[in-house]
Amino acid sequence: MSKNISWVNLQELNLEYNSIDRKGTAFLSENNSWFNLQALNLANNSVGAEGARELGKNTTWANLQTLDLTGNLIRVEGARELRKNVSWVNLQVLKLANS
Numbered sequence: 165m166s167k168n169i170s171w172v173n174l175q176e177l178n179l180e181y182n183s184i185d186r187k188g189t190a191f192l193s194e195n196n197s198w199f200n201l202q203a204l205n206l207a208n209n210s211v212g213a214e215g216a217r218e219l220g221k222n223t224t225w226a227n228l229q230t231l232d233l234t235g236n237l238i239r240v241e242g243a244r245e246l247r248k249n250v251s252w253v254n255l256q257v258l259k260l261a262n263s
Contacts, residue, residue: 169197176203180232186215193222201225207234207259216242223251230257238263 177198184192189211204225211219216238231252238246243260 172197173200174198175200176205177201178203178205179209180205180207182209184209184211184215186210186212186218189215190218193219195222196224199224200227202227202254203230203232204228205230205232206236207232209236211236211238211242213238213242213245217245220246220249222249226251227254228252229254230259231255232257232259233263234259235262 179192182188184206188209189206192206206219209215211233215236216233219233233242236242238260242263246258
């Protein structure tokens with residue numbers, strides 16, 4: 165999916181409970197064509213702090229409004245990495261429950 169360049173109108177991606185882990189999150193964060201992505205649900209995917217760091221590197225998703233990382237054990241380290249992202253200027257909802 166990270167190499168996908170045809171879904172330029174993708175607005176919502178729900179990958180909850182898919183065992184994506186940190187490696188999969190890194191691949192997702194490399195996508196640079198989902199300009200219209202508004203909601204990303206990665207709840208319960210074993211993302212961890214490393215995955216949060218990789219996710220936070222994305223600079224394309226400026227329209228992202230909702231990011232759900234519930235149940236991913238990102239801990240304080242992962243939250244610190246996410247806050248470094250300055251591209252998600254439209255982010256309104258960040259779910260980190262049980263993280």
